[in-house]
Amino acid sequence: MRSPIALALILALAPTVAAKTLKVPKDHATIQAAVLAADDGDTVLVKPGEYREIVVVPFSSPGITIKGTKKGAVIIDARVVAGGSGAGVRVFADGVTLKNLVVRHALDQAGAFPFNDGHGLYVSGDDVRLDDVQVLHSGDAGIFIDAARPLVRRCLVRRALHGIVIQGDDARIVDTAIEMSEDEGVLISGDDAIVDRSAIRTSMFANGIAITGDRATVRATLVEQTDEVGILVIGDDAQIEENTVRGSYSDAGSIHVAGGDRAIIRKNVCRDSLAPGIFDESSDGRVAGNLVRDCGAGIRVVADDVDILDNTVIDTGYDAFSIDGHDNFVSGNVARGNLYDGFEVVGGNNNLLIDNESFDNHAEGIENDGNFTEIIGNTAKRNRLDVANGGGISTFQNNSFVTGGPFTPPILDDD
Amino acid sequence: MKTTTTLLLASLLLATAADAATRRVPKDHATIQAAINASLPGDRVIVSPGTYDEIVTINTARLRLEGKKGKPVVIDARVVPAGSGAGLRVFADDVVVENVTVRHALATAVLVTNSDLGIGVLVEADNVTLKNVTALNSGHVGFVVIGARAKIDRCEVRSASGGIGVVGDDALVRRTKVRLIKSMGIDVTGDRARIEKSTVAATGVHGITITGNQATIRKCAQRFAPGAGLMIDGDDARIEKSRSRYAQVGAMLDNATNGRVDRIRAEHSSHSGIYIQSAVGCRIERSKSTASMLAGVVMDGNGNTTRKTKAKNGGGDGIVTDGTNNRIESCSAKRNQEDGIFVTPLSSNTLLSKNVLVGNHAEGIDNRGGSSTARKNRVSKSRLDISSANAWTQFSGNKFKSGGPSTPAEMDD
Numbered sequence: 001m002r003s004p005i006a007l008a009l010i011l012a013l014a015p016t017v018a019a020k021t022l023k024v025p026k027d028h029a030t031i032q033a034a035v036l037a038a039d040d041g042d043t044v045l046v047k048p049g050e051y052r053e054i055v056v057v058p059f060s061s062p063g064i065t066i067k068g069t070k071k072g073a074v075i076i077d078a079r080v081v082a083g084g085s086g087a088g089v090r091v092f093a094d095g096v097t098l099k100n101l102v103v104r105h106a107l108d109q110a111g112a113f114p115f116n117d118g119h120g121l122y123v124s125g126d127d128v129r130l131d132d133v134q135v136l137h138s139g140d141a142g143i144f145i146d147a148a149r150p151l152v153r154r155c156l157v158r159r160a161l162h163g164i165v166i167q168g169d170d171a172r173i174v175d176t177a178i179e180m181s182e183d184e185g186v187l188i189s190g191d192d193a194i195v196d197r198s199a200i201r202t203s204m205f206a207n208g209i210a211i212t213g214d215r216a217t218v219r220a221t222l223v224e225q226t227d228e229v230g231i232l233v234i235g236d237d238a239q240i241e242e243n244t245v246r247g248s249y250s251d252a253g254s255i256h257v258a259g260g261d262r263a264i265i266r267k268n269v270c271r272d273s274l275a276p277g278i279f280d281e282s283s284d285g286r287v288a289g290n291l292v293r294d295c296g297a298g299i300r301v302v303a304d305d306v307d308i309l310d311n312t313v314i315d316t317g318y319d320a321f322s323i324d325g326h327d328n329f330v331s332g333n334v335a336r337g338n339l340y341d342g343f344e345v346v347g348g349n350n351n352l353l354i355d356n357e358s359f360d361n362h363a364e365g366i367e368n369d370g371n372f373t374e375i376i377g378n379t380a381k382r383n384r385l386d387v388a389n390g391g392g393i394s395t396f397q398n399n400s401f402v403t404g405g406p407f408t409p410p411i412l413d414d415d
Numbered sequence: 416m417k418t419t420t421t422l423l424l425a426s427l428l429l430a431t432a433a434d435a436a437t438r439r440v441p442k443d444h445a446t447i448q449a450a451i452n453a454s455l456p457g458d459r460v461i462v463s464p465g466t467y468d469e470i471v472t473i474n475t476a477r478l479r480l481e482g483k484k485g486k487p488v489v490i491d492a493r494v495v496p497a498g499s500g501a502g503l504r505v506f507a508d509d510v511v512v513e514n515v516t517v518r519h520a521l522a523t524a525v526l527v528t529n530s531d532l533g534i535g536v537l538v539e540a541d542n543v544t545l546k547n548v549t550a551l552n553s554g555h556v557g558f559v560v561i562g563a564r565a566k567i568d569r570c571e572v573r574s575a576s577g578g579i580g581v582v583g584d585d586a587l588v589r590r591t592k593v594r595l596i597k598s599m600g601i602d603v604t605g606d607r608a609r610i611e612k613s614t615v616a617a618t619g620v621h622g623i624t625i626t627g628n629q630a631t632i633r634k635c636a637q638r639f640a641p642g643a644g645l646m647i648d649g650d651d652a653r654i655e656k657s658r659s660r661y662a663q664v665g666a667m668l669d670n671a672t673n674g675r676v677d678r679i680r681a682e683h684s685s686h687s688g689i690y691i692q693s694a695v696g697c698r699i700e701r702s703k704s705t706a707s708m709l710a711g712v713v714m715d716g717n718g719n720t721t722r723k724t725k726a727k728n729g730g731g732d733g734i735v736t737d738g739t740n741n742r743i744e745s746c747s748a749k750r751n752q753e754d755g756i757f758v759t760p761l762s763s764n765t766l767l768s769k770n771v772l773v774g775n776h777a778e779g780i781d782n783r784g785g786s787s788t789a790r791k792n793r794v795s796k797s798r799l800d801i802s803s804a805n806a807w808t809q810f811s812g813n814k815f816k817s818g819g820p821s822t823p824a825e826m827d828d
Contacts, residue, residue: 050798077776077798082825104752104776137730137752137776159708159730159752180685180708180730202661202708204685225639225661225683247617247639247661272617272639274595294594294617296574317552317574317595339518339552339574362491362518362552384466384491411496 021045031055031066031076038064046101048073054080055089062093062125068100071132078106078120084139087115087122094125094147104136119144120160126168130155141165142178148190152176162187163200169213173198184210185223191235195221207232208245214260218243229256229275236260238282244269253279254295261285270295277313280306283325292316298338301328304348308333319344320361323351323370331355338362342383345370345391353378364388365401367410375399375406385410437461447471447480447490454478456507462488462515470499476507482514484547492520492535498554499523500530501537508562511544512536518551534559535575541583545570556580557593563605567591578618581605584627588613599624600640606649610635621646622662632657643667644681647674654679664690665704671697671716682706687713688726694719703727710735711751714743721746732757733775736784742766750774755797758784760804767792778802779815781824789813789820799825 019041026047028034032055034044040063048070055076057064068074078088084107089098098121108118115122118139121130126147134156135142141164142157148168155176157163163178163185171188176198178185184207185200191213199222200208207230208223214235223230223245229252230245238257245254245268254270256279257263263282267289270277277292278299288309292298298313298320306325310332313320320335324346331354335342342358344367345351351373358365358380365380367388374395380386386401388410396406435457442463444450448471450460456476464486471490473480482488492502498521503512522533529537533554536545544566550557556579557572563583570591572578578593578600586603589611593600600615606627612634615622622637622644631653637644637660644662645654652674658681659665665681668674668691679702681688688704691697694716703725704711711726712734720742726733726749733748737759747770748755755772758765762784772779772794779794782803791812794800800815802824810820 079798158706158728179683179706201706202683202685204708225685227641249619249641272594274597274617274619294573296595315573384493 019043023047024051025049035061035064035066040064040095043067045069046074050075050077052077052080054078054085054087057089057091057093057096057125059092059125061096063095064093065097065099066101067097068102071100072102072134074100075102075104077104078118083107084109084118086111086113086117087119087144088135088138089121090115091121091123091125091128095127096123096125097129097131098133099129099131100133102134102136104134105138107139114144114146117141117144118161120157121145123147123150126150129153134158135160142181145171157181163203164188166190166193169193172196177201180204181206184208185226186210188216189213191215193217195219197221199223201225203227207250208248211235211238215239217241222246223248223254226250228252230254230270230273232256232258233263234259236262236282238263238265240265240268242267244271246270246272248273248275250275251296253277253300254292255279257282257285264288265290269293276300276318277316282306287311292320297322298335301325304328307331312336313338319363320358321356322346324348326350328352329354333357334359335365336360341365341367342380343367343378345373347391350374350394352376358383358386364404364410366399368393369410435459439463440467441465451475451478451480464488466491468494470494470502470504472504472506473510473512474506475510477509478507479511479513480515481511482516484514487516487549488514490515490517492517497521497524498533500532501534501559502550502553503536504530505536505538505540505543508540509542510538510540511546512548513544513546514548516549516551517553518549519553520550521554529559529561532556532559533576535572538562538565544568549573550575557596560586572596577602578615579603581608584608587611592616593618599642600637603627603630606630609633615640618642622659625649625652628652631655637662641685644684645679647671650674653677658682659684659688661685664688665707666690666702667692668694668697671695673697675700676702678702680705684708687711688729689713689724691715691719698722699724704729707731711748712746714738714741717741720744725749726751732777733772735759736765737761740764742768743770744768745770747771747773748775748779751776753777754781755779755794756781758782758787760784762787764788764808766790772797772800778818778824782807783824 022034024046043065086109088103088106120135120138123145138160141162142160149170159180163181169190186209203226208226210232225247228250230248248254263285276297283303286307297318300322304325319341320338326348340363342361365383365386369391371392372394380401385404387404438450440462459479466489502517502520517535523531535550535553538560541562549571553575556577557575558579560581574595578596581603584605591613594616597619600618621642622640628649629651635657640662644659646667648669650672665684674697676699684707688707699721709731717739729751733751755775760783765787774796779797779800788809794815799818801818
């Protein structure tokens with residue numbers, strides 16, 4: 001009788017032994033021929049070269065891997081016919097892995113199916129993994145995924161109508177660059193999306209990253225030159241952390257949480273944008289440790305119960321902090337050299353401003369137009385008017401300021 | 416006699432210098448305007464640091480208005496809430512303004528003259544110098560100068576509808592920063608303009624533009640503009656040693672004769688890195704375009720030359736020539752998503768010499784023009800190294816692996 005451990009080992013090894021490697025062009029002249037000959041778990045191993053073909057992974061080939069032997073040297077060129085051949089690589093099966101491939105010049109083909117569009121990659125299988133894949137010059141999306149749990153890792157999408165479009169939950173985009181998109185760099189419709197350590201450069205007519213879904217995470221990502229919002233999230237429980245956003249033009253902000261609750265926006269840097277830095281419309285969340293500099297405005301919160309902590313806003317073209325909502329907690333922030341107010345409570349009840357610093361702003365250092373506002377322990381100096389009140393203040397204690405005060409109306413605003 | 420004349424001139428000069436008065440604000444005069452009103456030509460007004468809520472107008476020639484460097488004199492133009500027009504107005508020649516900040520100039524309710532616009536500093540005079548002058552949050556334009564020989568040195572404009580606008584010959588803008596501008600960053604109309612060592616960031620239209628002959632843009636940096644980054648429209652133009660990032664077109668000569676683009680770095684342009692349009696006898700040299708979306712370098716016109724210039728990782732063609740008697744020499748185009756060099760069907764007598772073209776996705780050289788010449792080019796790893804729609808005048812010494820001088824283009828996008 002075999003031991004249980006030995007039996008488990010045999011069972012574990014059995015599928016591995018069964019998996020085979022199909023070599024292109026040695027065993028099969030084309031990638032497509034090898035794919036059609038592959039079974040679940042097999043690897044299609046492709047030597048460097050240019051392969052002028054459309055590759056289709058059918059439903060009957062789940063779990064296969066198509067892998068180039070050298071990164072960036074295996075090129076699938078979709079210009080098979082002059083009029084356009086639709087998506088360059090089409091994955092209909094689940095669990096497929098593509099690695100070390102370049103897919104280029106997919107152009108639209110007449111037809112009603114989504115893979116007739118000029119996507120570099122069209123994926124409708126779940127759990128697909130793309131590693132070190134470059135998608136260049138696509139007539140439609142560089143990568144279009146209509147499935148759940150895709151992983152896009154260390155990829156490059158350069159010049160496409162949309163960079164990456166994902167319609168499905170649990171998408172992950174990691175260490176990936178998306179450049180020269182006419183519309184969105186990344187567009188995700190689905191819950192639990194993650195964009196991490198990636199770069200989006202130039203979204204000519206749209207947002208850099210737009211995610212519609214709950215529990216989205218955008219982290220450590222660079223977004224530069226977007227016609228609209230740099231990072232836009234619509235959904236609950238968004239986490240937007242440690243990103244850098246530059247060169248956004250939308251009035252809606254470099255970073256905008258446009259709906260949903262409990263967003264955490266922390267440690268981001270927003271610079272060099274005509275757009276405001278951060279626009280948060282998500283209640284019960286946190287905006288903390290962000291730096292906004294040389295933007296059209298600073299941080300605007302139109303929501304309730306948000307903790308606005310330890311942010312720095314410098315040299316923006318409008319108000320540094322604009323609070324419009326109830327029960328927000330504003331503490332440890334710095335506003336310096338902004339062209340309008342340092343801190344403005346635009347409206348709402350029971351907002352608390354505590355231990356903030358407001359220097360050299362061109363309008364009021366602290367302006368309250370809300371009701372029952374508590375202003376405690378703040379410092380406001382060298383502003384055109386340090387403190388002004390056009391609403392109701394319930395507590396005004398231990399503040400350090402030179403001009404104005406809790407009974408001074410805001411008379412100098414330009415807005 | 417000669418000695419007498421010299422002595423007379425010297426004494427006159429001394430008398431003028433002795434007569435020039437220095438007036439201090441607020442020590443001698445409570446406001447800057449009061450000090451200026453009391454001044455005669457050549458006088459000096461020195462202003463102590465602080466914020467002055469007033470509109471200042473200078474009608475006195477050769478006046479110097481000075482703040483102290485590092486300790487700002489702020490003219491805050493919010494005199495009335497509705498807006499009071501231009502913050503600082505200079506209507507006399509040879510005026511110098513130094514170390515002054517003007518902020519929040521907003522338009523008046525009724526617009527009749529330029530003074531009613533929200534202009535930070537409005538100059539309608541010749542030979543005016545603005546040195547270390549800052550305009551913040553101007554409702555219209557930060558600086559407007561209408562006059563010859565304007566000198567804008569070490570200045571800053573931040574947050575305005577327009578940055579700096581100059582109409583007049585011989586303008587000099589140097590060491591100046593312009594940012595957060597909804598339309599044009601620096602826009603000069605006039606001959607012999609020079610813009611040097613200046614930075615323009617986050618503009619809503621163009622970064623730096625000059626319309627006029629013999630203009631120079633040199634050692635400037637521009638980033639984030641949906642229009643042209645650095646552009647000159649005129650003859651004998653020079654764009655040199657400058658950098659553009661994230662513009663629509665990095666550097667551009669428009670309607671230019673005998674212009675030159677030299678040592679330009681253009682990155683992430685959403686159209687072209689370097690573009691010369693309707694150009695005659697212009698040169699692009701020692702420049703580099705990286706990751707431009709539609710083309711790295713475009714030569715449109717006749718008798719132009721692109722030399723020792725690189726175009727790589729672009730989303731379209733590397734170098735495009737469209738015209739007669741154009742030359743592309745000793746250039747490289749690598750990893751562009753269309754052709755390495757594209758000679759358009761409207762071209763003729765094009766010379767392609769000693770270029771290196773590697774890894775471009777369509778043709779390395781795609782010649783659609785007539786009577787072209789290709790000599791000693793090296794082309795490799797393109798989808799098709801060389802193609803041509805027409806016969807060559809000369810085709811010699813070229814190294815390539817696919818296609819050839821009579822192979823038609825096949826798969827262009």
